[in-house]
Amino acid sequence: MKLLLVSPCPEVGRKTPKTLRIPQLALHILASLTPNDVDITVVDEEIEDIDFSIDFDLVGISCMTATANRGYRLCNIFREKGSKVVLGGVHPSVLPQEAIQHADAVVIGEAEGCWPDVIQDFRGGKLQKFYHIPAPDLSKSPLPRRDLHIDKTLFNCVGLVTTRGCPYDCEFCSVTDFYGKKIRHRPISMVVEDVKQSGSKLFLILDDNVTGQPRYSKRLFEALIPLGITWIGQSSISLAKDQEMLKLCRESGCAMLFFGLESVSPLSLMGMKKSLKSIKENEEAIKVIQDNGIAFHPSIVLGFDTDTKAIFDDTLEFLLRNKIPTTTLNVLTPYPGTRIYQRFKEEGRIISDDWNHYDHKTVVFQPKYMTPRELAEGYYYVQREFYSFSSLVRRIPFLLKVFPINLKRMLFLLLFNFACKGSLKYIDTSLSWADNNEQWNPQKIWTCDKALSLSKIEKV
Ligand code: B12
Numbered sequence: 001m002k003l004l005l006v007s008p009c010p011e012v013g014r015k016t017p018k019t020l021r022i023p024q025l026a027l028h029i030l031a032s033l034t035p036n037d038v039d040i041t042v043v044d045e046e047i048e049d050i051d052f053s054i055d056f057d058l059v060g061i062s063c064m065t066a067t068a069n070r071g072y073r074l075c076n077i078f079r080e081k082g083s084k085v086v087l088g089g090v091h092p093s094v095l096p097q098e099a100i101q102h103a104d105a106v107v108i109g110e111a112e113g114c115w116p117d118v119i120q121d122f123r124g125g126k127l128q129k130f131y132h133i134p135a136p137d138l139s140k141s142p143l144p145r146r147d148l149h150i151d152k153t154l155f156n157c158v159g160l161v162t163t164r165g166c167p168y169d170c171e172f173c174s175v176t177d178f179y180g181k182k183i184r185h186r187p188i189s190m191v192v193e194d195v196k197q198s199g200s201k202l203f204l205i206l207d208d209n210v211t212g213q214p215r216y217s218k219r220l221f222e223a224l225i226p227l228g229i230t231w232i233g234q235s236s237i238s239l240a241k242d243q244e245m246l247k248l249c250r251e252s253g254c255a256m257l258f259f260g261l262e263s264v265s266p267l268s269l270m271g272m273k274k275s276l277k278s279i280k281e282n283e284e285a286i287k288v289i290q291d292n293g294i295a296f297h298p299s300i301v302l303g304f305d306t307d308t309k310a311i312f313d314d315t316l317e318f319l320l321r322n323k324i325p326t327t328t329l330n331v332l333t334p335y336p337g338t339r340i341y342q343r344f345k346e347e348g349r350i351i352s353d354d355w356n357h358y359d360h361k362t363v364v365f366q367p368k369y370m371t372p373r374e375l376a377e378g379y380y381y382v383q384r385e386f387y388s389f390s391s392l393v394r395r396i397p398f399l400l401k402v403f404p405i406n407l408k409r410m411l412f413l414l415l416f417n418f419a420c421k422g423s424l425k426y427i428d429t430s431l432s433w434a435d436n437n438e439q440w441n442p443q444k445i446w447t448c449d450k451a452l453s454l455s456k457i458e459k460v
């Protein structure tokens, strides 16, 4: 039996720069759950092209919303060639009825509990339409088949999972719905074995909050110290309040942490379930974290209902004032399956249902205090200014302050900068594709007096 496991690219021919490539862990997990007698091919389309001349019996495709259209196109191609196709990942999981129009079966949620059944049913000729095992026990899964590594890059960074689940359930995020509110973890001995077997020294820990279960996280970091690895992860900013955790994080090899700061607007922060609600508290936390030798990488979303056009300059000013070396800037994207999608749908504010545009770079909704185009242009402006050459020159000392001269980390900063600069070409500020483009004009915009006066209060 020949099995192909694919992670589609958002656009044909669009590849991730070689040095920044991280193979999709989901494909290696699926491979590890597949019986040994199956001949497996793994293709991450952002890294290499699919060889359509080969015939496969079964094809498994992993989709996010931004890659769903390409995933559905691949389903058609392979089904026409006679293969059976199974879809999985976050998008098919939140929209299984849409996904099944294109595939023979859909796995809703995590693969661990049901992939062996899918293979068995396929072999027995009785593939079912839907498979779903909620919150599988992570201690029962085999280690990912990292031997199917696609290529070794300069950094050879690989993904690593230690926990799944998030208790916060933010309005714009799919994670809690997908993985559940309860944090589940892999046994520490299993994570250590996974690290050792991977052959890599650099890891992206894919958990939504690597410090979310303090007792577990501290024991995990202690176990990682002797392995001498470097890792990047995501954490809640409340980490700054726990000196012991900060120390263990650094000693276990943590170079940089992504934080879902989400916004530099006091009004937006007030409306979110965040541990630190004021700008002042966040700024103090950033300083504590960077003083502990961990680079602070905030993920910032532009276009919340409390954002006026002032948010663009406020964001740039905040990033430079707080000596932030790198950041991820996103346009608010109402993903299907989230509460914000439901709300915007009910308010008639979704301007496109074409999943290709759901990439965090394109405006797919009517913002409250500006036109969609103003949000798109404002987003482009912040991205362009933050990743400009002159800004890079200003930010190099920020990184040097966090860690003493380290050529590899400096190279990473440069490459990350160039990749973000390069991604400017994918930002479509024309919005010419938007449904009923003419109706999204300034008359649709709310008056912003209240928001402006409140943000003035906070600044004073
Ligand atoms: C790490 C990560 C990234 C990394 C990926 C690095 C890499 N190459 O691995 C980077 C930074 C590149 C990234 C980019 C983006 N990401 Co991202 N990312 C994540 C994150 C944090 C972890 C994903 C992960 O690898 N998890 C570990 C693996 C093992 O889990 P998994 O992929 O879910 O797979 C499991 C199941 O889904 C299922 N499964 C998956 N595929 C398949 C296929 C089959 C056939 C079957 C049976 C089962 C199955 O089984 C697996 C094992 O249980 C998630 C959040 C999360 N907790 O999931 C967001 C997340 C997936 N990302 C998201 C988004 C929006 C993006 C971006 C669009 C953001 C942007 N600014 O551009 C881009 C899109 C990139 C693209 N290709 O188009 C959203 C997706 C929402 C949606 N509805 O699509 C998520 C859910 C975050 C969120 N807050 O909502 N991301």
Ligand code: SF4
Pocket: 166, 167, 168, 169, 170, 173, 174, 175, 176, 208, 260
């Ligand atoms: S945005 Fe972060 S904190 Fe909020 S639900 Fe998603 S993963 Fe959890």
